Amino acid sequence: xxxxxxxxxxxxxxxxxxxxxxLGTRTVLYQQNVAASLGLYDNDLKSVDILRETGPxxxxxxxxxxxxxxxxxTALVDRLEKVGYVxxxxxxxxxxxxxxxxxxxxxxxxxxxxxxxxxxxxxxxxTYSGEELxxxxxxxxxxxxxxxxxxxxxxxxxxxxxx
Amino acid sequence: xxxxxxxxxxxxxxxxxxxxxxLGTRTVLYQQNVAASLGLYDNDLKSVDILRETGPxxxxxxxxxxxxxxxxxTALVDRLEKVGYVxxxxxxxxxxxxxxxxxxxxxxxxxxxxxxxxxxxxxxxxTYSGEELxxxxxxxxxxxxxxxxxxxxxxxxxxxxxx
Numbered sequence: 001x002x003x004x005x006x007x008x009x010x011x012x013x014x015x016x017x018x019x020x021x022x023l024g025t026r027t028v029l030y031q032q033n034v035a036a037s038l039g040l041y042d043n044d045l046k047s048v049d050i051l052r053e054t055g056p057x058x059x060x061x062x063x064x065x066x067x068x069x070x071x072x073x074t075a076l077v078d079r080l081e082k083v084g085y086v087x088x089x090x091x092x093x094x095x096x097x098x099x100x101x102x103x104x105x106x107x108x109x110x111x112x113x114x115x116x117x118x119x120x121x122x123x124x125x126x127t128y129s130g131e132e133l134x135x136x137x138x139x140x141x142x143x144x145x146x147x148x149x150x151x152x153x154x155x156x157x158x159x160x161x162x163x
Numbered sequence: 164x165x166x167x168x169x170x171x172x173x174x175x176x177x178x179x180x181x182x183x184x185x186l187g188t189r190t191v192l193y194q195q196n197v198a199a200s201l202g203l204y205d206n207d208l209k210s211v212d213i214l215r216e217t218g219p220x221x222x223x224x225x226x227x228x229x230x231x232x233x234x235x236x237t238a239l240v241d242r243l244e245k246v247g248y249v250x251x252x253x254x255x256x257x258x259x260x261x262x263x264x265x266x267x268x269x270x271x272x273x274x275x276x277x278x279x280x281x282x283x284x285x286x287x288x289x290t291y292s293g294e295e296l297x298x299x300x301x302x303x304x305x306x307x308x309x310x311x312x313x314x315x316x317x318x319x320x321x322x323x324x325x326x
Contacts, residue, residue, distance in 0.1 A: 013288045016300045020284060023303055025212045026310035027187040028194050032206070033230045033317040042205055043195070049188045067196045116316065120309045121183060125176045128302075135295060136302050137179045139287075140186055146283045147189035153279065154196040 020143065034113050040083075043068065044076055048085050048110070051102035058091075058099055067155045085110075183306065197276050203246075206231065207239055211248050211273070214265035221254075221262055230318045248273075 035045040043066070050065055051057070057065075063073045077100055080086045084103060091097035125133060198208040206229070213228055214220070220228075226236045240263055243249045247266060254260035288296060 012296045013285050016288050017284045019303045023307040024190040027190045028209050030310050030314050031191050033314050046191050117313045121180045122176050125179050133175045139299050140182045144186040147193050150280045151193050151196050
């Protein structure tokens with residue numbers, strides 16, 4: 001590609017970004033439908049997903065990652081503990097800290113609900129060569145890092161205006 | 164790729180799908196933070212986004228796409244109309260139908276909130292060649308179609324069990 005992108009190049013860039021946004025909207029709606037199917041609140045499901053990635057963390061850490069207020073996190077963990085999705089326990093490395101331990105793996109209904117999406121995505125991925133997969137995987141990883149950065153900066157912005 | 168994928172191939176597939184899931188979680192959290200920044204409910208923002216894609220549609224159509232119950236849609240459109248994000252009007256092609264018209268473009272704060280993400284994504288996309296962009300764009304389009312299919316099927320499942 002030349003250093004002065006042509007109109008066609010710009011169109012291609014905008015097309016990809018617009019499709020990414022469309023994928024984002026559908027992802028949000030999908031999660032909402034999964035939550036409804038499991039009888040969970042939207043935000044509760046996101047936190048279950050975060051814990052699945054991070055492993056046991058404190059309420060404060062969960063608040064930072066999700067952008068939810070600490071008070072909302074307490075209520076959320078109460079709800080999730082009640083239905084057996086997480087449990088609170090003392091941090092074995094520091095008894096003064098309480099960590100939230102995901103019990104995701106015990107919930108067959110959760111993995112069952114996600115399974116059709118997982119299967120369909122594996123099928124789609126299987127249609128690509130190893131080299132193509134690497135390119136796409138790197139792109140998704142970078143897009144994910146951008147998202148994290150954007151969440152942090154929106155969260156920080158709100159902290160500024162509310163103080 | 165051979166017709167019998169090796170363990171390495173399977174690892175690559177699982178890695179991509181797992182990264183897609185991570186991107187999904189971050190997208191959901193991002194949207195939640197955007198909603199909080201704009202003082203909107205989560206679901207309300209999703210519907211604004213849907214309307215931005217579809218253009219004017221009826222409450223029934225919006226209910227089908229979002230998976231939200233018709234009653235929730237009525238309350239949602241009331242809230243969005245109050246803050247000037249949408250307006251209800253009679254369908255010019257069929258006066259008996261009421262359609263919801265997005266007024267998204269009037270909301271500078273909405274586009275302003277999304278702008279940093281858009282800029283960062285365009286920058287990321289600019290690092291790829293035209294050919295690579297086409298490959299990635301096609302993948303994102305297909306992943307998006309899978310999501311739509313999954314939303315429809317979760318929605319249909321719930322319809323079955325609740326009847």
